[in-house]
């Protein structure tokens with residue numbers, strides 16, 4: 001096994017969204033942990049599904065999920081600090097499950113051209129909790145489709161077709177979404193993408209091409225204004241309010257971009273598919289930055305961690321596409337998904353999960369800062385609510401990524417019952433449910449610290 005900590009640029013480009021599923025570390029973990037019965041299941045999966053990066057072949061097979069935990073078919077339990085960020089209210093929250101069961105007994109589907117109470121109630125609730133004038137909703141069966149609707153609406157509303165988006169961003173896997181997305185693993189070999197999509201550097205001061213380092217002067221935000229002015233006819237800027245990696249932009253970043261969009265007649269679309277609904281310690285991540293986008297895109301946990309459900313929420317003035325089919329999705333008003341969504345929002349409010357994410361997030365950040373003092377491999381720790389990341393670097397000021405260390409830590413954690421994903425090759429990305437108990441959070445950080453220590457010791461010999 002190659003365990004050199006030297007970065008491999010080619011692989012690093014492919015590691016942006018998640019850990020590689022064909023690595024030698026994966027094979028070693030499998031040999032040690034996967035029984036012949038599970039191996040048969042995984043082989044069967046690989047025999048029927050089209051293979052694709054990141055998800056085939058699978059890591060393991062699950063049989064149940066509850067709260068912060070997933071359980072594999074061999075009965076091993078893992079605290080799920082990944083959960084595809086769908087589990088704000090934890091897996092199988094009893095009120096979400098009850099709402100779905102109730103709905104199943106009455107209206108299980110809503111045929112096109114009809115509406116239904118759960119869909120109206122969820123749309124109304126979303127317009128009540130979103131900031132400002134975000135008053136018009138369209139549902140879609142997934143985040144990517146909701147991003148697609150936002151791009152179409154921006155074109156119709158402005159009569160322009162160009163978009164500005166960020167390198168390294170993820171907005172979904174369809175052709176329109178990867179056109180504004182910035183990850184090689186989704187784009188390479190795919191051929192021509194949407195015309196008019198211009199990419200700019202994301203607000204990531206460690207790898208910033210403007211080299212502002214620790215003293216960010218927001219050159220990256222100014223550059224967006226520069227492009228808006230030069231192009232002169234950009235329909236919209238689209239970005240993840242907070243990159244789920246996480247990268248947390250400086251406080252003024254979005255204010256500058258909001259102002260630049262207004263000045264140059266471009267719309268601002270914020271993608272909060274993994275980060276909205278309380279994850280960051282505010283109901284919506286844009287509230288941290290004191291701005292309101294023209295369109296907000298939500299998804300993932302909106303379906304209660306059960307149903308695929310996403311929403312485009314636009315400001316009232318953008319209700320201008322009555323003659324265009326923006327989405328027209330078969331499951332646009334799915335009553336079961338909407339009942340799950342409504343129950344999810346009620347749970348978030350009643351269990352005060354936004355406040356909980358904020359408080360537990362501060363506690364976790366302190367804990368990670370303590371770990372960073374004890375472990376030289378930790379180059380940076382970041383957190384906003386319960387969106388957290390531990391960045392591994394060969395040394396604190398290194399511009400290179402300690403990619404070869406992240407995977408042994410991840411598989412070491414799996415051996416001890418903690419599941420999370422690695423992003424950009426060297427960032428341990430941690431997104432537990434907002435319902436997580438303090439003891440479970442402590443348990444996860446103890447596991448992480450043990451695993452990081454173990455890898456550090458192995459590097460010394």
Ligand SMILES: Cc1ncc(COP(=O)(O)O)c(C=O)c1O
Pocket residue numbers: 142143144145147170171172173240244271272273274299300310
């Ligand atoms: C920021 C962001 N945008 C869009 C998407 C796409 O959502 P979906 O997988 O529901 O299509 C994701 C999914 O991971 C995401 O993280």
